[in-house]
Amino acid sequence: MxxxxxxxxxxxxDAVSLIGESDDGxxxxxxxxxxxxxxARLAAPSDLVDISGIANMHGIKVSGSTVTIGAATTHAEVARNADLQAACGSVACLAxxxxxxxxxxxxxIGGSVANNDPAADYPAALLALGATITTNTREIAAGDFFVGLFETALSDDEVIVSVSFDAPSKAAYAKFPNPASRYAMVGVFAAQTANGARVAVTGAGSDGVYRQSDMEAALDSDWAASALAGVQVGSEGLLSDMHADAVYRANLVKVMAGRAVAGCA
Amino acid sequence: MTEISMTVNGKAVKADVPDNTLLVEYIREHLRLTGTHVGCDTSQCGACVVHVDGKAMKSCTMLAASADGADVTTIEGIADGGLHPMQTAFKENHGLQCGFCTPGMIMTATDMVKRYQADGKELTEDAIRHELEGNICRCTGYHNIVKAITDGASKMTNA
Structure with missing residues (x-):
């Protein structure tokens, strides 16, 4: 290093001012x-500003149907939080x-979202749930936040403080992990939200997480895994690598979407 | 340089370290506690697992500076004289061959047993195999490690 x-x-x-003062922090x-x-010497920031100890960036609050998760809340805390398990078990299970x-x-969660790895799990949940990402300066809708591979709407010295979303009536996440790295080769988050069915896909898109709108339309008319049978998932715009080519991923999108819908609770 | 102070195995320690010092480097090279191993150095193998404030973490993927003020336990610090019940279980069940991954396996094992006990959940063989996702053993094929953890969990419960 x-x-x-x-x-x-x-x-x-303090974090905003420290990062603002740094050369390439x-x-x-x-x-x-x-x-x-x-x-691996793939990154060499001049400064590291550790935000893990900022007290008001920790914790999970469920108030009515609104869930707010502090950005510095760990995956283990999200997974084990009883309030979240009751309000939106799919997100706890994903974590x-x-x-x-x-x-x-x-x-x-904040680190994962800010990094926007194309195979990260959280982006699929936040996009499907229409989450809001709150930073030190503004609120950004998940649909505007995830821009591309490792790219987000965040500016350089912007700090994610929390993410929030309305608990869906039903949701589930189904992931096909790479057998070695355990990253999502394809992960699908399906949710029945106040705004209709939502299906978000991670691990597959060459621009990162995206919504599979044809599946959403099919699920809006009939919320059942069988409703996805007629949806054709094309391989255009999907990632191809040594682990899975685009055609294989396209098939996985369909299989995992079916499992997510079938597993919804 | 950053001045850090923490508790390691119950003992207060203090040092001035370069900012990019990893926690595992501090533990092995400054404190000379070489039971914590560096296997892959890419956060995959788990040979470097220690407990920071009671939670299993990969000390190769954490800065020493981030652990400032923390309570750290390494493999050298788990037993109160003699062997910890989990160490005994690994010995009795032949849960190791070359032994390189064993410190990390044991630190991961005691962490999972404590978590499952706290949540009142049963630590089944399936759960153990799932929980061992972040620990790699190149010798045993895991079978005896899983057996050792099952045994160690019951030894810890009855201890």
Missing amino acids: YETKYHKASSVA KLLSGGQTLLPTMK AGIGDAAVRHLGT
């Missing part, structure tokens, strides 16, 4: 992606399937 300067931020305002949350990237137990003790 190249040299860097470590700072521990005491508040969101990066926010450090759980570090479960950033630190391996730095160790329980990220990485491994040790990674889940450090990795955070």
Whole structure:
């Protein structure tokens, strides 16, 4: 790892000012992606601003049907939170399937969302649930937030403070993990929301997470896995790599969407 | 350089370390506690797992500076004289061959047992295999490790 300067931020305002003062600084949350990237010398931030200790960025609040999760809340905390399990078990269940137990003790929802890895799990949930990403300066709708591969609407010195969404009446996430890395080769989050059926796909799109609108239309007329039978998933715009080509991924999108809908609770 | 202080295996320690020092480097090279291993250095193998404030974490994927003020337990610190029940279980069930991954396996195992006990959930063989996702063993094929953890879990419950 190249040299860097470590700072521990005491508040969101402190983090914003520290990152603003740095040459080429990066926010450090759980570090479960950033630190391996730095160790591989694929990233060399001049400064690291550790936001994991900022108290008001932690925790999960369920008020009525609205769920708010602090950005520095770890995957393990999301997975084990009883209020969230009751209000929106699909998101808790998704968090329980990220990485491994040790990674889940450090990795955070804000970090995952800000990184927008094309195979990350959370983006599918947030996009399907029409979540709002709240930063130090504004609120961004998930649909506008996830821009492309590892690209988001965040500006350089913007800090995600929390994410919030309305609990859906039904939802489930189904993931086909890469057998070695356990990253989603394809992951589908299906939800029955106040605005209709939502199907978001991660791991497959060459621009990152996206909504499968033809499946949403099919599910709006009949919420059942069988309703997806007639939907043709094309391979255009899907990722192709040594693990799975685009045609294989297209088939997986359909299979995992069916499993997600069938598994909805 | 950043000044850090933390508790490691019940002992207060303090040092001035370069900011990019990983927690595992601090533990092994500064504190000379070499029971914690570096297997892959890419956060996959779990040989470096230690407990930070009671939770299993990969010490190769955490900065020493981030652990400032924390309570850290390494494999050297789990037993109160003699062997921890989980260590005994690994010994009795032949839960290792070369032993390189064992410190991480044991730290992961005690963490999972504590979590399942706290949640009142049964730690089944399936659950153990799932929980071991972040720990790689190149010798055993995991069978005896799973057996050892099952045994260690009951030893910890009855301890």
